[in-house]
Amino acid sequence: MADNDIAVKVEGLSRRFGDFVAVDTISLSIKKGEVFGFLGPNGAGKSTTIKMLCGLLLPSAGRGFVGGYDIMRQSEEIKKHIGYMSQRFSLYEDLTVEENINFFSGIYSIPAEKKRERKQWVFEIAGIGDRRKTVTKNLPGGFKQRLALGCAVLHEPSILFLDEPTSGVDPMSRRNFWNLIYGMSKAGTTVFVTTHYMDEADYCDRLSLIYRGKIIAEGAPNELKQQHMKWDVLEIEVDKSVEALEVLYKSGVEAAIFGSLIHATVESADAAMPVITALLQQSGILVRRIEKIVPSLEDVFVTLIEVS
C-alpha cells in the first residue's frame, strides 16, 4: 500500500453464494479518519461486504486491503486493528453489562490498568454505569447498542465497522449514537457504517450507494445531490396519492411516494408545476400543495435505481 492515508481499499471485490451474486465487483477507497457510509436497501450486499472486509467471509474474487493488510491472506492481522459491530446484537445476553465488558477486555488482552480506564469510558459513553450489574438481556435497545459499540472499541481500533448499527433503535438513541461516531472519527478512527436509513447518510463524510450488489454512485452527500440530481424535484400534496401516482406514471412523469407525499422528478420545476397541477385536477385529484424542494439523498437514490 503506497498511500498512507488510505484505511480501506477494495478493487473488483465479489462474493457469490451459489448462483446468487451478493456483491458484484465493487471498488472502494476510504481515507483514514473518514466516516464512510455504505447505503442501500436490505439485501443489497452491505453486510456481505462488511464481513469480507472484517475477514469473516472469504471473497469469491477481487482484492482488498484493510489497514494495509490483505483481506484474503491476512485476516487475522486485520482483526487486531478493527472493531466490528454486527447487525444482530451479538453480546452475551445472559451476562451482565460489566461481565460483557470484562469478557471482551480479556479477549482483546487489555492490561489491567488500561482495562479499568476503558471500562469507565464504556460506562460513560453508553450512559450505563448505574446498570453495570444488569443482565444484558434486560437492557433497553438503545443501551444495548451503545454497549455493543463500547465492547467493539475497547481495544481502540483504528478502523471501525458498523453494520446497520441503528436499526430498530428509537430516533433519540440514533442521534446519540451518531454523536458517538463523530467523536471517534474526530479522534482519528476511520468509521465504515452501513445503513438503510437515508436520513443518516447526510451524517457521513462520503457515501457509496449499493444496489443489487453493485455500487451505483459514490461521493460526498452534497456532491451526490448535485451530480445526480440535475433535474428538479417537486413535492406534491394531494388527497389521493396512489391515484395521483398512477396518473403521473401514465403521462411519463417520474414519480415516487414518500410517506403521504409524492416526489416527482422534472426537468424544470417552473415549467412543470402548472402542467402537473392541471393533469391531476383533470383526473379529479385535489392538489393541496406543489413546490420545488432540495432533493434528499432518498430522491437521489430512487432516481439512481430507476436509471440502473
Next chain:
Amino acid sequence: MKFLRIKAITKKELIQIWRDPLSLSIAFLMPLMQLFIYGYAITFDVNNIRTVVYDRDKSSISRELVAEFRESGYFTISAYVDGYREIDKYLESNSAKVALIIPEHFSKDIRTARPAEVGVIIDGSDSNTATIADGYINAVAGLFSQRIKGVRIAPVIDVRSRVWYNPELKSRNFIIPGLIVVIMAVIVALLTSLTIAREWERGTMEQLISTPVKPAELIIGKLIPYFAIGFIDILMAIMAGVFWFGVPLKGSVFVLLGLASIFVFGGVCFGILISISARGSQAVASQMALLSTFLPAFLLSGFMYAISNMPKPLQLITYIVPARYFVTISKGIFLKGSSLDMLALESLLLTVFGAAVFIAANKKFKKRIE
C-alpha cells in the same frame, strides 16, 4: 497463546453454565440420576424364581429337596400341582418360570443308592434368566446330594470352581464400574456439544471471530470448565458406587482418577468437535452427541456384552470407542485392583484418542463464516 484470553473465555463459560438451569442439571443432576436408575434397573442377578412343584413321590426326602430349593433364596415355591397340564398353565400364564418334577421312585432310588433323577422345566423365553436358573438348579441339586450322607447322585466328577475378582458374583459389582463410564461418556459429550453451536445460533460467534482470539485459545478456554465438571461428576459417581452401591474399589483411587481425567479430556474434546461440526444448531449438536456416545458406549464398550463374543467386524469397531478402554480400566481397577502398568495399553490409546480429537477440533474450527 494468551492466558488473558483463555481466562476470559473460561470465566464467561462458567458464568453461563451457572446461570443456565438446564446446563446445571445436565452437569450435576443427570449423571447421578442415571447412575441410580441404571444401577438398580440393570441387574443380571436372578432371585425369587417362581417355581411350581409336581411332587409325585410325596416322601420326606422329596419334601427335603423342595425345602433345599426354597431355602437357597433363589426360588420361591408358588404352587404345588398335580399334573403336567397344570404346569403348562403356570408357565404359559407366566406365573412360574420353573417347574420341578419329582418322580414317584425318587426316594426309593436314593435309598437304594441308584442315580436319582429330577425333572426340571425352565421357561426359556428369557434366555438369560433361564441360563442362570439352570445353573442355580444344578447347584442346589449338588448341595442336596452332598447333604444326603452316604447317598450320591452320580457325582462322577467333582468340579470345584472358584470365581475370582467378583467372588459373590454380584452383577452390580461389575455393572457399576462400567456404568460410570457409559454415563460419563454421554454427559461430557452432551454438555460440551452445545457450547460452540450455541454461540453460532445466538450470533455471539460472529462477534467473537471478528476479534484476534485464536481457535486454540477459544477451544482451551471452553474445555477447562467442562473438564472440571466432568471430573467432579466422575468423582461423585465413583463415590456413589463405593459408598452407596457398596462396590469394592480394589485398586488405587488415584490411578483411577488420573486415567479418568484423560477419558474426560477426550470426551470434552469430542463434544467440542461435534459442536463445531454441527455449526449453528444446538439441536443437531445434542442429537449427534447422544447418538455417537450412548449406543457405542453402551453396546460396544464391553460394559454389558463381552467384546470377545462379538462378530469380528464389530470387534474392530470397538477399537475406536474410547469408552471401551475406560471400561477395561474402570473394571480392572475396581474389581481386580489392576495397577497402571497392567493398563498401560488402554491408557495409551485413551491418550491418543484425546490428543487426536483435540487436534481435529482445532483444525476444524474456522474463524470464518461459510
